[in-house]
Amino acid sequence: MATPNEHAKISASSYERWIHCTAAPLYEVQFQTDNDGGxxxxxxGTLAHSVCELKARKQFFPDKMTTRKYNAALKKLKTDPFWNDEMLVTADFYVNFLRETANQFETMPLVYLEQRVEFTDYVPEGFGTCDCVMIGGDTIRITDYKHGKGVPVSSVNNGQMRLYALGALAQTAVLFGDKIKRVCTAIVQPRLSENVTEEWLTVEELKEWGKTVVMPKAFQAFYGFGTFSAGDWCRFCKGKAECRARAEYYAGFGQYEGMRVEGSDKSIGSANEATTLPLTLSDDDVGTLLMQAEGxxxxxxDxxxxxxxxxxxxxxxxxxRVVEGRKTRAFTDADKALDLxxxxxxxxxxxxEHKAKSLAELEKLTGKKAFAEIMGxxxxxxxxxxxxxxxxDKRPDYSSCGPEQFEGADNV
Ligand code: SF4
Structure with a gap:
């Protein structure tokens, strides 16, 4: 268990967790292992980021990242057991976006790749690493690459990106003073969507958010007097399986709080009143329960x-108990089996069996853009x-009219 003297680690990437559950950072200290993040x-994801960084260095710093150095570094990355050719395609998408972003500045901006930033004015010992920071004129632009394709991540209202922006502003203040007035954060998630989400804020708006929303929670979280609060953000908590607060949230009667009592506008306020619930659920109740059941x-x-x-x-x-799961037969030697x-x-x-590759596999071969041209x-x-x-959800409401309704929709 963490001692009161231990400091919690407050990173930008865990923002969603500690902003909601200020007890989490100190609680998690006891679960840290050498294998964290492994x-x-x-x-x-780390490998895909390395490919992105390499290609971005070749794009923006060709003098330092010569073709020879680039080829040698890429060859080394390709020996990684997690290598996948798709990483070349997604990294190209990321670098194209960076190039277009740089072109939107009046003159070539300063570009920083894999830049560590510190936002300690708002979060004690707060730090993070930005994939790309561009700064020029009155604008700073922060871009983050996400390799995952399970959960869409938007840059809008994204605390992690805003903290990166605060850190990048602090870092570049020596050079730019108060010349920077506008901030844009962007998330590129090419395996999920070709649409890059962006959020534009003024520097004042960003700093105000830092002071009023972030600072009070960050201090509670860092100094260890925060409170537990369970929800979606538990997903990446290191102690999520053992956490009592989360168990009570999902297994206790607390889940009925807020439901309506039949014939009354009053909400149920405590577990004891749960017995007065109507026998059937209302549609409102179903909506609430569906949300909770996901978690x-x-x-x-877990x-x-x-x-x-x-x-x-x-x-x-x-x-x-733990038993052996269902077994399936396998050849000890597949070549020998076919000979027999x-x-x-x-x-x-x-x-x-001679089988054509699937649509998605063929698209991986060509990249999305070329695939649309060839196969449209x-x-x-x-x-x-x-x-x-x-x-x-961004998709339109379901209609039984037919497939033409959905042409051009995202393949989600
Ligand atoms: S599991 Fe959820 S409630 Fe428990 S400490 Fe982690 S974030 Fe907080």
Missing amino acids: TPYTAE LMAWYS LQEYARDAILAGRKIPGW MRNAGYDDAVLY DVITWPQGKPTLVHEN
Whole structure:
């Protein structure tokens, strides 16, 4: 367990967590391990960032990043077990965006890549690393590359990006003084969408946000007198499986708070009143419960993972065991197996399947833009199944009129 003297680590990337749950940073200290950040997804993301950085250096600093150096560095990156050729395509997309961004300045801006920034005026010991900072005229632009394709990340109202911007402003104040008046943050997430989200703010708006929204919470979080609060932001918390606050949020009667009592405008305020709930749920109740159930499923899966690891480590979790999962047969030697089938009189024609690659695999080969040019005439959008989503989802409402309604929609 963390001691009161230990300082919590308050990074820009964990902003969503500590701004909502100010107890999280100090609580998480006890779960830090040498392997932190070591999942296959983070390893893949780190490699993709290195490819982006390399290509950006070649674009903006060709004197330093000569073709020879570039080729040698790329060759080395390609030996990484997480290498995927798609990274070349997504890095090109990122660098194209940076080039277009630089062209929007009246004169060539100063460009900083993989720039560590500190925003300690707002967050004690606050720091982060910006993928790209450009500064020129009265404008500073911060761009971040996201390799993940599971969760869309927008730059609008994005605390991490705003903190980067505050840090970059502080860092460049020596050179630019108060000449910078406008800030733009952008997130490039090419595996999910070709649309880059941007947020424009004045420097005053950004600093005001830093003072009023960030500072009070950051001080609570850093000095360890914050409060627990569970929600979506628990997803990346290091102690999410063991956290009692999260367990109470999902498993306790607290989940009924805020529901309406039948025939009354009053809300239910405490667990004891739960017995006065109507027998059936209202549509409003269903909406609220669906939101909570999403987090509940994630929490359940975290508990399962925790219990499995605990049992494998020799501890007891009452009521549970770990057994071997379903087995599937496999050849010890696939070549030998096919030889045996041939010897038994079966032709290669029936032993092998000749299959075309999928649309997505072919698109990876060419890149999105070239693929649309080459294949545009032979691509159709069959109508998708009715799918329940959050109300702020960007897709249009479902219509049974037919696929033409959806032409040009994002392939999400
Ligand atoms: S799991 Fe959620 S509630 Fe618990 S400390 Fe982490 S962020 Fe806070």
